[in-house]
Amino acid sequence: MTGLDCRVVVPEREVDVAFTVPQGQTLALLGANGAGKSTVLDALAGWLRPESGYATLGTEVLFDGGTWVPARHRRVGYLAQDARLFPHLSAEANVAYGLDRAGVVGRSARRRVARKWLERVGVGHLAGRRPHQLSGGQAQRTAIARVLASDPRLVLLDEPLSSLDAQVVPQVRALLAEVLTGRTTVLVTHHAADAEALAHSTHRIARADPVRPPTG
């Protein structure tokens, strides 16, 4: 079983990146600001249709010259640096949101599974709280539970630790390492420590920041 195989070409942003991620492993995508790390994640998530390229996940095509699978049908989970929890829903309801896709049927089953996930990420006691009542670390833990509870075949992490207070970073990093076990994952990060702790391999986007000619 193969994992992710992709090439993303976006000439407007001078991006041409290709890599593979073996099934169940994590690849850290490194590179300078503006090198196109987020562009690649957007294309894999389904928010950006690259001019050319392809992405296959196992045997299924996410996109290529002729095919474009919309984001909601990809089963690709996306975690940004801010948690982006739904502000009007409790932590539990946030986690339950993606359980439909994971095949969890019925209200009580969804509640039970959501609780279990919240406990697993260490915020089980906060299930009834709204996002504005959570600290940054608690919110990100909830967001991690939400992404993984939806049972994605590919997980995309865009700087998942960089908006957290320094003292909670090691714990959330350890949590990610645990829950990502066996998940095919692409991690975008600036921090060597993240790549070291979470990734099996790294891919550095070669292109440096474009050198701007001096103005005037």
Place this chain on the structure above:
Amino acid sequence: MPASATRDVPVRPPRALTVVGVLGGAAILLPFVALVAGVDLTRLPRLLTSPAALDALGLSLRTSLAATAVCLVLGIPLALTLTRLEFPGRSVARSLVLLPLVVPPVVGGIALTEAFGRRGLVGEHLHVLGIDIAFTTAAVVMAQVFVSLPFLVVALEGSLQTRGDAHERTALSLGASPARTFRTVTLPLMAPGLLAGTVLTFARALGEFGATITFAGSMQGTTRTLPLQVYLERETDPEAAVALSLLLVVVALAVITLAYGRKRVTIS
């Protein structure tokens, strides 16, 4: 607070600006003060409970509520289309939606007559089917929808644009259908803009005069809303006009308090 208590030091505007600012406030408030002062309290109950006044008030409330409901049904999809769908001519469309805000309402009434009057573009076909809109209560509601829909759309567009679509993307990437995303994410997150917009829409519909009298006429119980009644009384019984005006002001104040008086719900 005792004089020794700790206080923040605010940045004050220049004194001269404050003076002019107070004048600006007076320009808005003085007429209302005069209106209240001009009311004969002993006659007020009788003036407000005359059959004509009660008819007008009832009609105004019914039509304004109906118009607000129609605006919600049409305005939410319109605002979403204008902010979330890319199509050629979108910026032109967004400007055109504002047209009823800037044309005189009487011009709106003429335009509605040209469209839905008995000999109008659409109206003549409806007439063949036995449907006549002009000079009915339905025409009152249509005139109110015409002038107040932009208020709702502008309020919703503003809140949709500042919020962006990150939460919708999250919902879709969790596997939600577009319909579920709208119902469970977009609509609830619209709530603050929706509340403010709905209140403004209702207030504008309640005050509508020019388009109504032009397109719907002024028939007691059918199309003569409170503003039309005020205008009519002004000729025959100025005191009644003042009393009814006060009633409209009180209703408007209540509406504004409802929308802006409560603490704003902030959604990050």
